[in-house]
Every structure is written in structure tokens, then in C-alpha cells.
Amino acid sequence: MEAFQLLSRGGVQFDKNRFKQDVQLFDKTSKKGGNSKALVQNADGQLPTQLDFFKYAQAGPSKKRKGAEAGLSHADGLKRRKAEESEDEEGDDADVDMPPNSAPPIPRHKVTTKGSNVPPPADTFEALKERYNVPSHLMSNLLQYGYTAPTAIQSYASPILLDSRDLAAISPTGTGKTLSYLLPLMTALGAPGSSSKIDAGVGVRAIVLAPTRELAHQIHNECLKLAQGRKWRIVLFSKATAATLADKAVRDKVDVIISTPLRLVASLQSGHLTLDNVRHLVLDEADRMLDTEFLSQVQEVVAACTHEHVQKAVFSATLPAGAEKIAMDMLNDPIRVVVGLKDTPLPLIAQSLTYVADDPSKLPTLLTYLSQPYNPPVLIFASSQPRATSLAEELVLHAIPNVDCLHAGMTKKEREDAVSRMRRGESWVMVSTEVMARGMDFKGVREVINYDFPQSVQSYIHRIGRTGRAGREGKAITYFTDEDAPYLKSIANVLLQSGSQVPEWILKLPKPSKLKRKQMGKVKRAEAVNPARRVGRGEAIKKRDMIAGSQRRKEKAGKGEKHNADAGGEDFDMAP
Numbered sequence: 001m002e003a004f005q006l007l008s009r010g011g012v013q014f015d016k017n018r019f020k021q022d023v024q025l026f027d028k029t030s031k032k033g034g035n036s037k038a039l040v041q042n043a044d045g046q047l048p049t050q051l052d053f054f055k056y057a058q059a060g061p062s063k064k065r066k067g068a069e070a071g072l073s074h075a076d077g078l079k080r081r082k083a084e085e086s087e088d089e090e091g092d093d094a095d096v097d098m099p100p101n102s103a104p105p106i107p108r109h110k111v112t113t114k115g116s117n118v119p120p121p122a123d124t125f126e127a128l129k130e131r132y133n134v135p136s137h138l139m140s141n142l143l144q145y146g147y148t149a150p151t152a153i154q155s156y157a158s159p160i161l162l163d164s165r166d167l168a169a170i171s172p173t174g175t176g177k178t179l180s181y182l183l184p185l186m187t188a189l190g191a192p193g194s195s196s197k198i199d200a201g202v203g204v205r206a207i208v209l210a211p212t213r214e215l216a217h218q219i220h221n222e223c224l225k226l227a228q229g230r231k232w233r234i235v236l237f238s239k240a241t242a243a244t245l246a247d248k249a250v251r252d253k254v255d256v257i258i259s260t261p262l263r264l265v266a267s268l269q270s271g272h273l274t275l276d277n278v279r280h281l282v283l284d285e286a287d288r289m290l291d292t293e294f295l296s297q298v299q300e301v302v303a304a305c306t307h308e309h310v311q312k313a314v315f316s317a318t319l320p321a322g323a324e325k326i327a328m329d330m331l332n333d334p335i336r337v338v339v340g341l342k343d344t345p346l347p348l349i350a351q352s353l354t355y356v357a358d359d360p361s362k363l364p365t366l367l368t369y370l371s372q373p374y375n376p377p378v379l380i381f382a383s384s385q386p387r388a389t390s391l392a393e394e395l396v397l398h399a400i401p402n403v404d405c406l407h408a409g410m411t412k413k414e415r416e417d418a419v420s421r422m423r424r425g426e427s428w429v430m431v432s433t434e435v436m437a438r439g440m441d442f443k444g445v446r447e448v449i450n451y452d453f454p455q456s457v458q459s460y461i462h463r464i465g466r467t468g469r470a471g472r473e474g475k476a477i478t479y480f481t482d483e484d485a486p487y488l489k490s491i492a493n494v495l496l497q498s499g500s501q502v503p504e505w506i507l508k509l510p511k512p513s514k515l516k517r518k519q520m521g522k523v524k525r526a527e528a529v530n531p532a533r534r535v536g537r538g539e540a541i542k543k544r545d546m547i548a549g550s551q552r553r554k555e556k557a558g559k560g561e562k563h564n565a566d567a568g569g570e571d572f573d574m575a576p
């Protein structure tokens, strides 16, 4: 990390002439051209011999794959998927998404709903305001966004929430889910709790849970934008705010808390927070929140929300059957809304698969890619913190300009700074881990590269969903090695479902079994992406170990100090 920081922030001079073409790319709007295309570089429609471990290429097509092998087109792929959706859904009106002035039109999406007495969608923000009496200060703040009409999920989800119904909403990445719950939530709260106009009870009235600190922060910012001009108390839960809220007089005045589950549960357990006045609970990235890592914490939060009229809503771009069942059991007489096709990215993202043989071949492939004109900012996903750091270091050492890195092993300040640089457009290449895969909205991200194969179809959908947001086009490249090949079919199905073409030899691969799918992306990879690199990394590790040693000695000295002070002895300094 040290080498990376030193070089990326101070040591490397950016040669503007050399990267003139790249600089110009910043001024261009997204690339024109055909829609999604699935490309497998090095592939001529045939299974490369080195991947044909089980001689699938020679096997006859299965019945299921016949359509694909007969040259399934985009439309055919989508039709087939539609037919496969066998749920008894109603209300399938397509709606029109109007873009903000500066953005391209968000494409039409088919919307399906399931549940009793589904309220009709609101096609305009004005309709929503009239029907549900949206406070004028929220409406005027909304106007500042420049959105001319609600997106599909906003049209459908907002009336459902404003009708006080529980909701499970599934809508592709970048389609405005955040506003679809924030606007109704703030409307339902009516006015800040401190206002005498409403009976707000005592204590926080709404909770939004998100899986990462970065996402919670982003939602908090969106909420503040919507709330500006009134004295709403909207808290981004952190160690510091949790300490402040330990004071009952302060926490009783809070309207909304946005948090990660762990932080909130810690406060619940220490008795510094009660949720008995909570009337709205939203789980963003619901499938992640309901997976084994977070489930018990989320259940604890749900159990603590004891108000008799607590409304619950879950949102995500993906909701696999298992997570959906847990969600539905948690909700009360819910309505389910699906925008587009479930677990399917938007066709705005041009997806491709690149064969790279083995792990050491990825770096040269990436360097070659970045040595040609590309569309910054590019977001690159690595499978672990050390690999993200190592890859960022490598890119810096290869003089790739404006490289950045973000993962959960960095300090809070480092993470915040990295996000800020990304938002300011200072990062051209951001290397990250799953921490950035969900929910993060950097409008300008033009390209996503899956350097390491994702661990699940859901992870793939969320990672590539960092581009192609709010109606913009994007590009997503996924590297795969021989070791990843057994899982390729799962990702290829996603390409197919989103209307992309997939080379025949991939379609001939067998679908991995459920057991096998669990192993997806869990290939053992070296911590360093360049095994040949010894010097820079060795130095960095040596320095890191020296710092750790120094800290240990200081701590020891501290204890010694205390002991000495107790004994009336002298203070002493430890050499680093």
C-alpha cells in the first residue's frame, strides 16, 4: 500500500501529451454503437481446446440449449425468458421513464406486480404529490434533482409504500431504487419530529439498513438532499454518532437512522438505542442483508421494531429464491414488484467475456487494455483486499495514471478519501473488492472489469451494474481462466437473459450443479497479482511489519509507563 500511495499520489508525473486521447475521452458522452454484445476474445465460436476438459464441444446439444444453438437472437432470448416467467403476475403496463435533462432516456421496462389490491402506479411526480399530499418542501427539493419523471420502480413502489403496504421490490441496478423508498418515507413521516404539527411519538421513526458503510453514507447524502430546508434529524450511524445518541435527550429527537446492521445492533445490545417508535424499516440490497453474514443482525433489528404499525420494505436488483422466501416471511401482506426480468442486468451494459488462461496472464492482458484508449473512470474488481492492493500497486508501477484503491481493510478516512476522489473524477482506474459492488452510484463509470471472476451470479450483476446507470450506456469485461471455466455457463446465462449474444461453445458447457455453483469464484489465488514482482512489494511488506512492530512496542511501553507511574518511576520512550 505504501508504494502505491507514494507513487499514485506524489511520485508519478502525469504525461498529458501521452494520454491526450484519454483526456479527450472525459469530454465525450458515452460511446455510441450497438447495444450489448457478448464477446469472447480469442474465441471463434468454438470451445478452445484447453477448456474442453470434458469434451463438451463434441457432445450433442441438450434439448434445453437447442434454441440457443440455433442462433438465438436478443429478442428470442428475451421472449424465451418471458415465457419462463410463470408467475401469475398482473399490471404489466410498460411505463415511460423520462430522464433528467442531462441524461439519456431511461429505457422502458416491463413491470410485474403480485399481491392484493396493488395501487396503480404514478406516472408523474405531480400525480404522486396530488394523490399522497407529498409535502411541498420535498417536491421542491426533488425539482432540484432535474428529474422530469419517476423511473419505473419509483412509479410503482412509491404509491405502494404511501399506501402503507409492505413491499419487496426488485429492479435492475441504477434504476433509482433509492429515491423510490426515500420519497415515500419522508412523505409518510410528514414533518420533523421536533415540529409540533405531528404526533411523532418518542424516538427514531425510520431505519434504512445497507450492507456497507459507503452505501449507507451515499443513502444518507441522498436523504439529506431531499430533506434540506427543514430541521429533519437524519443520522448516519457510526461509532461517533452512536456515542452521541447514547444521550436519550439527543436520540429521542432523531427522525431517520441510516446504518449498517452491525453498528445498529451494537447500540441495541448496549441499551443505547430503542426502536419501539420505528414505523418504517427499509432493507436496501435485501438479498445481501438476508444472507448468512447479516441475517441474525437484521432479525435482531426487526424484532426490536415493536411499533404496531411498522412498515417493512426490501429492495434489491437481485433476490434469489432463498432470500425472497426469508423476505416474504418477514413482510406483512406484501406486494412484490419486479422491474424488467428478475436477476437480469439492463441491456445498456455491453458485456463481454475474455479468456486469459491463467492468473498471471491477467495483468499483461489488463496492461495491454489500458495502454489503448479506454473510457475512464474504469472500475476493476479483485477478489480480495491483498489482491486489490497488489493490482493497484502494479498499475501505478506501470505508469497507469490516476490509479486508486478501495477495500474494507483500509481505514475509514482512507475509504472516504477514495470515494471522494472517485466522485470528483480524479480517479481514472479504481481497483476495489466486493465492498464497491453493491449500490455505489458513480454516474460516470463507463467500464467495469472483473479482473477476478465473481463469486456468484448476483455478485456479477451488482458489479457490472456500477456502469450503465440512469439510462447511460456502459461496458463490462470479465476475465476468466481455465479454473473459472466450469462456472462460465452461469454468467453466460445472464448475458443471454439480458439480450446479449453468447458464443456457441459457452452454451455447450454444462450448467454447474448447485454444489458446484457454491464454489464459483472461490478459486485459490495468490495475494500478489504479479508473482514476478519482488522489490516494491517486499519493501512495502517490510515497512508494514516495521510499523506494526513499532506499534506493539509502543503499546508495551504504555503498559510499562502505567506500571512505572503506579510505582512512581520515570517515563521512557521506546525506539521505533
Ligand SMILES: Nc1ncnc2c1ncn2[C@@H]1O[C@H](COP(=O)(O)OP(=O)(O)OP(=O)(O)O)[C@@H](O)[C@H]1O
Residues within 6 Å of the ligand: 098, 099, 100, 103, 147, 148, 149, 150, 151, 154, 171, 172, 173, 174, 175, 176, 177, 178, 179, 316, 317, 438, 439, 440, 441, 443, 465, 469, 470
Ligand atoms: N427519476 C429519475 N430520473 C432520472 N435519474 C434518476 C431518477 N431517479 C434516480 N435517478 C438517478 O439514477 C441513478 C441511480 O439511482 P440509484 O442509486 O437509486 O439506483 P439503484 O436502483 O438503487 O441502483 P443499485 O441497484 O446499484 O443500488 C442515480 O444517479 C440517480 O441520481
